[in-house]
Amino acid sequence: MEDLSRAAGAASTLSKLVVRQQTREVLDHFGSCPECGYAANAFMNVTYYADGTATVTTRGTCGLPCGWSGPTEVTKMTGPTSPRVDFA
Template sequence: MRVTDVLDFFARCPACGYAAQATAVERERADGRTDATRRIGCALPCGWQDEAQTVYTIDGTPGVR
């Protein structure tokens, strides 16, 4: 598993209006696929978080997303 900050994410928290932040989580599965999800939340402790969004799934075939 690899967790990285999404540096080109520019959105605002819908709860308080402050800047939001995003984190990408990549997981390699036992069958060779790699799934990536994006988690979005408030950069302040207001507590808002969005549902995790699947960004892409790679099934082991080059170029397939």
């Protein structure tokens, strides 16, 4: 019986085994530091797990050295582009 519970524990541990992490800067982010009000940078972090799942988090940092960093909502400066219309 102990072997079954050990195997179940190993399976749940394996499901959250990180196989890859990727971080990218959100280049069109428009946000400000909640501490000093200066422009903030945003980064999207994607974590991939052995069970095929992934989590996405966003993190912001102050553009000045006030030291702030933390979770943030990404507010983009640009949206989807409109379809091109050619006038004859």
